[in-house]
Amino acid sequence: MTSSSRKTNPHLERLQLLRPFAGRLALGLLFMVLTVMVQLAYPKAIAYFIDGMSEKKSESWFIMLGSLMLGVFILQAIATTLRYYLFESTGYMIVTRIRRQLFGALIGKKISFFDRHNVGELSNRLTADVEVLHETLTMGAAISLRCLCILIGGVTMLLIISPALTLMLAFFIPASLLLSHWGGKRIRKHSRNMQQSQADCGKTAYEHLANIRLVHAFNQGRTAARRYGQSTEDALNVSLSTTRMMAAFRGWSIFLVYMSLLVTLWFGAKLILEDALTIGELTAFILYSTMVTDAASAVTDFWSEWMRTIGATERIFELIGEQEEIAPPVAALALQGNVAFRDVVFAYPERPDKLALRGISFTIAAGEKIALVGASGAGKSTIASMLLGFYEAQQGSIGFDGTVLTPANASAMRDNIAIVEQEPSLFSGSIYENIAFAVSEREASLEEVMAAARLANAHDFIQAFPQGYETIVGERGVQLSGGQKQRVAIARALLRNPRILILDEATSALDSASEVQVQNALDKLMAGRTTIIIAHRYSTIVKADRILVLEQGRIAQQGSHRELMQDTAGLYHYLMENQLAQYKTISEAHAEAA
Known part of the structure; x- marks a missing residue:
C-alpha cells in the first residue's frame, strides 16, 4: 500500500501507537487523576486555612488540618x-516499537529505493526523527491531559467561588486556544522543514565519514568541512x-497569562471592598486562576509541540506506510542451476530513458561456468x-530450471545463489559473524564456519589472530587485507552452499600472491556449481x-576463449590483445629491473 492511497488522519495515526500499551497508560491515568484531585483541593484548603486564622481557630484545629494535608501530599508524591x-x-517502549517498524520497512524496500535515498x-x-515522539506522545500527552483536567476542574471551582469574577477570565481562555490553533499549523510546517x-x-x-580514506587521500578535508558547514x-x-515562530507564540501566550492575573487581582479587590468575597476566597481564586491559565498555556504549548511532532514524523509514517506489497511466502526451491535470459530489456528506475540491457538472451546449463566480458557500462553487473x-525487467523474463523469476519467488530463488564481489561487503563485527551471515534461517555453528574457512584457505590466517574467529574486522573489513577479505567472502559463499555462484570481479583488485590463494579458494567454490564470472583478467576468463x-547492453559475441580469439576482428580479440600487451610490457619492465 502506498502513501497516496492511505487516508489515515495523522493525529489518529500517532495516537494508534498507544493501543498496545493501553493497560499501562490506563494505570498511569488513574494515578494522574489522584494528583489532579489533590492539586484542585489545595487552593480550597489554603482558603480554608486563611479564613480559619481570621476566625481564630484553636491550635489543635491547625494541627489536625496540617496532618491531613501532609498525608494527602505523601499520597500525591507516590502517585506522581x-x-x-x-x-x-511507555514512551521509550513506543519509540523502540517505531524504530523496529521503520527499520523493518526500510530493510524490506526494493534496491531501487536505496538508489534514490542516502x-x-x-x-x-x-x-x-523517531525520538521526537518520545516526549510528546506519552509524557507530553499525559501532562496535557492532566492540564486539561485541571483546566476543567479549575474553571468549575472558579464558578463556585465567584461567577462574576470568573466571567472576567472568559475572554482569555478562548484567546489562548485561538492562538494555539493559529500557531499549530505554522509550527507543523516549520518542524518538517527542520527535520x-x-x-x-x-x-x-x-558520506564524508564513510569515505574518510578518500577524503584524506585527496586532501579534501577543507572541502568536506566547507560542505558540512554549508549544510549546517x-x-x-x-x-x-x-x-x-515558537518565541513569538510563547511570548503572546505569556502575555495572555499575566493579563488574566492582573484583571483577576483588580476585580477581586473590588469585590472584597464590597464584602462580596473574603480574603481566603480571593486567595483561592487567584491560585485557581493561576492553575487555569497555566493549564491553558500548557495545553496550547502541547498543541504546538504536537503539531511539531506531526510535521517532524510525517516522513517516518510515509516510509512505514509505503511498505511493499508482500507476496505470500514461496516454499523453498532446490534448483539444479539452469539459468535462462529471454529477450530481457531493462533500464534503471532512475534512468528510464537509458537502456542497460537491450534484448539480452542466453542460457546456462547447470554446472557450466560462464564469463561476462566487456567494457565498463556494458551490462555485466546489471x-x-x-x-x-534486485530489479524487474521491463520486457522479457529470467528463468531458473524453467521457473520464471518474479518478485513473489525472488527470495526463494536467492536461497540458491551466492555472490563474491570485488570489494566484499563485510560488517564491522567478528569474522565468525561475517561468515555465518550466509545462513539466514538458523544460527551457524562455529564448526560449520571453520569448515567453510578451511575450504576458502582462510582458517590459518584467522587462527593467527589473537581472537581467532572473534576478531573484529572493523567497518567494511578495514582491519583485513584485500586477500583476507576476499577469502572471508568466499568462506561465506561456501557456507551458503549455493547452486548458482556469481563472481563479480572477485580477484581484480588483488596482487599476484593474494590472487593465487584466492583463486585456489574460488576453484573449490566453483566446483560443480553454475558460475557467472564477471571479470577482466585473462587468467580468470580463460x-x-x-x-x-557484452557491448552497450547487447551480446556481441559468445563462445570459448579459443573460438573467440580466432575472430581477429571481434571485440573479444581486441580486449584480450590489449590486456596481453599490458602483461607483456609489465613483464619486460620487471625483467629489466631484475
Whole structure:
C-alpha cells in the first residue's frame, strides 16, 4: 500500500501507537487523576486555612488540618512517581516499537529505493526523527491531559467561588486556544522543514565519514568541512526561523497569562471592598486562576509541540506506510542451476530513458561456468543484479530450471545463489559473524564456519589472530587485507552452499600472491556449481566454459576463449590483445629491473 492511497488522519495515526500499551497508560491515568484531585483541593484548603486564622481557630484545629494535608501530599508524591514512571517508560517502549517498524520497512524496500535515498538520511530518520515522539506522545500527552483536567476542574471551582469574577477570565481562555490553533499549523510546517534539514546534515556527514580514506587521500578535508558547514548553516537558518515562530507564540501566550492575573487581582479587590468575597476566597481564586491559565498555556504549548511532532514524523509514517506489497511466502526451491535470459530489456528506475540491457538472451546449463566480458557500462553487473532479483525487467523474463523469476519467488530463488564481489561487503563485527551471515534461517555453528574457512584457505590466517574467529574486522573489513577479505567472502559463499555462484570481479583488485590463494579458494567454490564470472583478467576468463562478450547492453559475441580469439576482428580479440600487451610490457619492465 502506498502513501497516496492511505487516508489515515495523522493525529489518529500517532495516537494508534498507544493501543498496545493501553493497560499501562490506563494505570498511569488513574494515578494522574489522584494528583489532579489533590492539586484542585489545595487552593480550597489554603482558603480554608486563611479564613480559619481570621476566625481564630484553636491550635489543635491547625494541627489536625496540617496532618491531613501532609498525608494527602505523601499520597500525591507516590502517585506522581508512579505516573511519571508509567508514562515515561511507555514512551521509550513506543519509540523502540517505531524504530523496529521503520527499520523493518526500510530493510524490506526494493534496491531501487536505496538508489534514490542516502543511507545517512535514512539513519537520521531512525534516530532523531523517531525520538521526537518520545516526549510528546506519552509524557507530553499525559501532562496535557492532566492540564486539561485541571483546566476543567479549575474553571468549575472558579464558578463556585465567584461567577462574576470568573466571567472576567472568559475572554482569555478562548484567546489562548485561538492562538494555539493559529500557531499549530505554522509550527507543523516549520518542524518538517527542520527535520529535513537535519537529515541533510546527517547525509553530508555520513558520506564524508564513510569515505574518510578518500577524503584524506585527496586532501579534501577543507572541502568536506566547507560542505558540512554549508549544510549546517542551512539547517541553522531553518531552525532559527522555527525558533522565531515558537518565541513569538510563547511570548503572546505569556502575555495572555499575566493579563488574566492582573484583571483577576483588580476585580477581586473590588469585590472584597464590597464584602462580596473574603480574603481566603480571593486567595483561592487567584491560585485557581493561576492553575487555569497555566493549564491553558500548557495545553496550547502541547498543541504546538504536537503539531511539531506531526510535521517532524510525517516522513517516518510515509516510509512505514509505503511498505511493499508482500507476496505470500514461496516454499523453498532446490534448483539444479539452469539459468535462462529471454529477450530481457531493462533500464534503471532512475534512468528510464537509458537502456542497460537491450534484448539480452542466453542460457546456462547447470554446472557450466560462464564469463561476462566487456567494457565498463556494458551490462555485466546489471545481469548479476537481475539474477538476484534486485530489479524487474521491463520486457522479457529470467528463468531458473524453467521457473520464471518474479518478485513473489525472488527470495526463494536467492536461497540458491551466492555472490563474491570485488570489494566484499563485510560488517564491522567478528569474522565468525561475517561468515555465518550466509545462513539466514538458523544460527551457524562455529564448526560449520571453520569448515567453510578451511575450504576458502582462510582458517590459518584467522587462527593467527589473537581472537581467532572473534576478531573484529572493523567497518567494511578495514582491519583485513584485500586477500583476507576476499577469502572471508568466499568462506561465506561456501557456507551458503549455493547452486548458482556469481563472481563479480572477485580477484581484480588483488596482487599476484593474494590472487593465487584466492583463486585456489574460488576453484573449490566453483566446483560443480553454475558460475557467472564477471571479470577482466585473462587468467580468470580463460577458465570459463563459455564467454559472453557484452557491448552497450547487447551480446556481441559468445563462445570459448579459443573460438573467440580466432575472430581477429571481434571485440573479444581486441580486449584480450590489449590486456596481453599490458602483461607483456609489465613483464619486460620487471625483467629489466631484475
